[in-house]
Amino acid sequence: MRYGIFSDVHSNLEALDTVIKAYEKEDIGRYLCIGDVVGYAANPIECVEKVKALASTTVAGNHDWAVVDLFSVEYFIPVAKEALFWTKNKLTDSVRYFLESLKPVYENEDLTLVHGTLEAPDEFNYLTGDIAAAETFSALKGKICFVGHTHRSGIFIKDYLDSIHYKESGQIEIKEQNKYIINVGSVGQPRDGNPLAAYCIYDTEKKEVQIKRVSYNIQAARAKIIQAGLPQYLGERLLSGT
Ligand code: ZN
Numbered sequence: 001m002r003y004g005i006f007s008d009v010h011s012n013l014e015a016l017d018t019v020i021k022a023y024e025k026e027d028i029g030r031y032l033c034i035g036d037v038v039g040y041a042a043n044p045i046e047c048v049e050k051v052k053a054l055a056s057t058t059v060a061g062n063h064d065w066a067v068v069d070l071f072s073v074e075y076f077i078p079v080a081k082e083a084l085f086w087t088k089n090k091l092t093d094s095v096r097y098f099l100e101s102l103k104p105v106y107e108n109e110d111l112t113l114v115h116g117t118l119e120a121p122d123e124f125n126y127l128t129g130d131i132a133a134a135e136t137f138s139a140l141k142g143k144i145c146f147v148g149h150t151h152r153s154g155i156f157i158k159d160y161l162d163s164i165h166y167k168e169s170g171q172i173e174i175k176e177q178n179k180y181i182i183n184v185g186s187v188g189q190p191r192d193g194n195p196l197a198a199y200c201i202y203d204t205e206k207k208e209v210q211i212k213r214v215s216y217n218i219q220a221a222r223a224k225i226i227q228a229g230l231p232q233y234l235g236e237r238l239l240s241g242t
Contacts, residue, residue: 001110002027003202005184007034007148009051010063011087012188012238013043014224015197016050018216019187026201034148035061035102035115039080040189040234042224044087047188048095060102061115061148062124067091068099075124079231086230110204112145126150127183130164136181137164144180144209146200152192153185153200153211174207182209188221195241 004023009016023031033055038044040063051058063080065071067088073081091099104121106113116124117132118139127136127147133156136145155167160177174180185198196213203209222235 001029001204003111003204004028004031005034005111005113005146005182005200005202006031006187006198007115007146007184008036008061008151008186008188009033009047010036010039010186010188011041011044011047012197012221013041013046013050014217014221015188016047018214019197019199020050020054022199022212022214023201028201031055032106032111032113032146033058034113034146034184035059036063036148036186037061038067038087038099039063040083040225040230041221041238042228042230044090045092045095048098052098057106057113058102059106059113059115060099060104060122063087064099064102068096070100071122071124079233082231083234086228107142110142110144111202112140112142114145114147116147116149118145118147124149127156127181128152130156130166133158133164133166133181137179140179140181143178144174144182144202146182146184146202148184148186150183151186151190152183153198154183155209155211156181169211171208171210174209180209182211185211185213189238190241191237193241195239
């Protein structure tokens with residue numbers, strides 16, 4: 001199976017459309033989304049409809065749950081809160097129903113998905129550093145867990161001696177003796193200093209994970225955010241990928 005796994009679209013339709021086009025060249029058998037389809041940018045409805053049609057499974061992100069009152073808005077910084085209230089006013093019944101139905105964890109025979117961390121999936125903690133990685137590894141029944149939430153792609157590897165190693169990004173071969181946490185980065189609002197949209201491919205036959213980047217029309221996404229009356233900062237940050 002070749003999985004197309006992506007996260008943190010954040011209502012950025014320009015980035016999502018470009019990533020979908022890039023995936024079309026990759027012979028993907030199944031798409032999975034790690035949450036935060038909405039929040040921040042100007043096209044929540046369109047993004048939810050596209051993800052709903054594309055991905056066989058989507059797990060809940062903190063923004064997805066917050067706009068349908070399943071998670072506290074007190075968690076968020078002011079610009080995120082503002083975008084949440086803006087998004088809430090746009091929701092249609094079918095989009096609201098979809099977001100309400102999202103579960104925080106998904107597991108199958110090949111992989112596990114969670115937006116934040118696996119030991120507390122509904123708290124949306126950030127998986128950064130070896131201590132947080134160790135907690136998720138302890139809760140992981142399978143071999144490989146895909147996460148999002150930080151908007152920074154990266155790979156944690158736990159070897160047979162229980163040592164944890166970190167690799168920034170790129171491509172990795174999945175070895176039998178190791179366990180893996182793969183942060184797929186963000187489609188719609190990267191924060192690793194690289195403004196290009198991030199997306200991931202997991203090939204279970206080749207035993208290979210790739211995290212790729214693609215350029216999209218950032219200026220259009222930025223202009224829409226500003227025209228929509230969302231905080232200007234949310235448009236500007238797309239340009240720098242921060
Ligand atoms: Zn996010």
